[in-house]
Amino acid sequence: MINLEILTEDKNLAAVCQLYWEVDNEYEFVHKISDLAKTANVDKKRLPSLVKESCNAIVPTWKCEDCGNPYVFSNRSDLTNNRRYLLLPASDKVSHVCDNCQRKRKEKEVEERKQRANEKKQAREVLEKEKRQKIQEVYNLTKRNPIDIGALSLTDAVYLLSILRAGAFENLSKIMPAAMFEQKLSPASEFTTEVINHLYAKNLIYIHPDTEPEAFVNDDVSRFYVWRVYYAPPISKISVDNQSGIFSELTSKLTESWTDEQCQEALQLWKRVALEESKEYLLFVLNEHHFEFSPGEKTNQYLEFALQYFSTAQIFNTIWRAGRDAAAYYQREGISKKQAANSAVAAIQRLSERAIAEKWEIKPFGRNFKCPQTVIGEVLYNNALRLGEDGFNLIPNIEIIKNKKIT
Numbered sequence: 001m002i003n004l005e006i007l008t009e010d011k012n013l014a015a016v017c018q019l020y021w022e023v024d025n026e027y028e029f030v031h032k033i034s035d036l037a038k039t040a041n042v043d044k045k046r047l048p049s050l051v052k053e054s055c056n057a058i059v060p061t062w063k064c065e066d067c068g069n070p071y072v073f074s075n076r077s078d079l080t081n082n083r084r085y086l087l088l089p090a091s092d093k094v095s096h097v098c099d100n101c102q103r104k105r106k107e108k109e110v111e112e113r114k115q116r117a118n119e120k121k122q123a124r125e126v127l128e129k130e131k132r133q134k135i136q137e138v139y140n141l142t143k144r145n146p147i148d149i150g151a152l153s154l155t156d157a158v159y160l161l162s163i164l165r166a167g168a169f170e171n172l173s174k175i176m177p178a179a180m181f182e183q184k185l186s187p188a189s190e191f192t193t194e195v196i197n198h199l200y201a202k203n204l205i206y207i208h209p210d211t212e213p214e215a216f217v218n219d220d221v222s223r224f225y226v227w228r229v230y231y232a233p234p235i236s237k238i239s240v241d242n243q244s245g246i247f248s249e250l251t252s253k254l255t256e257s258w259t260d261e262q263c264q265e266a267l268q269l270w271k272r273v274a275l276e277e278s279k280e281y282l283l284f285v286l287n288e289h290h291f292e293f294s295p296g297e298k299t300n301q302y303l304e305f306a307l308q309y310f311s312t313a314q315i316f317n318t319i320w321r322a323g324r325d326a327a328a329y330y331q332r333e334g335i336s337k338k339q340a341a342n343s344a345v346a347a348i349q350r351l352s353e354r355a356i357a358e359k360w361e362i363k364p365f366g367r368n369f370k371c372p373q374t375v376i377g378e379v380l381y382n383n384a385l386r387l388g389e390d391g392f393n394l395i396p397n398i399e400i401i402k403n404k405k406i407t
């Protein structure tokens with residue numbers, strides 16, 4: 001049942017409104033708008049808005065859930081669209097929320113969402129503050145025991161000086177996360193991780209309490225991301241009050257003369273750095289040819305074999321040729337990129353063996369500017385071995401080391 005609330009004083013207009021909204025039993029409109037417009041002497045297009053201004057067509061039983069105001073039809077088609085509800089038995093409740101209340105509900109929802117987000121943010125901030133406090137407690141640097149730099153192994157000293165060179169801040173109180181190093185610590189990220197783990201396990205670096213909470217895996221900050229935490233260097237017994245003393249102590253340890261044993265240790269490091277530089281260049285060359293490859297044990301074996309007879313500079317030449325041949329093979333035979341990469345690695349062994357058997361002189365390559373020397377290479381070749389670029393240009397050999405370092 002539709003009721004009219006007349007809003008106009010004009011009796012004629014009120015009558016037009018009654019006729020406009022008059023419906024039969026089936027809620028079909030009784031009068032055509034064009035007829036009504038003629039009767040009222042109003043433009044046909046103007047009539048609906050005129051009626052709308054002059055009355056409200058309501059269903060008294062359809063009350064807004066929030067404010068209780070009855071439903072007001074916005075126009076005739078609104079009524080037509082709601083016919084099926086109007087035809088329901090009177091006992092069936094039709095519920096609705098008026099536009100005004102809907103807007104209020106939405107505003108309330110937005111407000112509540114904002115408040116929830118705010119509460120969440122505050123809770124996060126509290127948690128973060130707690131985590132920062134925990135980091136400060138757990139990784140308190142006063143627990144560092146001063147160490148004897150002179151008693152470090154050669155590997156320890158090379159690794160420690162390298163990480164200080166790569167990432168220490170000016171006053172040497174803090175080392176930035178490895179992910180932020182400008183110059184790579186080593187030619188391979190696995191090697192860099194190994195260096196850091198080595199130093200950390202031997203208490204030669206500590207996690208710095210200034211580390212951001214995100215660098216820890218869990219809330220009790222017992223697990224951390226090796227590449228994302230800040231580190232602190234150890235304290236030297238000799239220079240307890242002077243953090244930068246450690247730098248000169250390490251440098252002199254590496255530059256002074258060595259024992260036979262230290263020379264042997266240095267040879268292993270030389271071979272390792274040469275191997276990692278060769279692997280880095282191999283990956284670079286294969287990548288240039290768009291081959292897919294991840295080096296494994298076999299690659300290490302082939303390169304270690306080659307390093308017994310050739311310098312890194314010569315192996316670069318072999319790697320370059322192996323890559324070129326594999327690319328030609330790939331073009332010619334239509335093999336997969338993975339097969340092509342594997343053929344390149346196998347070719348390193350084959351080319352090396354032929355060069356040895358037929359006594360070829362392999363021309364040394366220079367470094368590629370896209371694979372610049374890493375910090376560990378500089379420390380080992382320049383500071384420790386005092387070979388400079390000869391570290392790259394010579395075959396790793398104990399006699400060379402002894403000649404330089406045993407005086």
Ligand SMILES: [Zn+2]
Nearest residue numbers: 064067098101
């Ligand atoms: Zn309402």
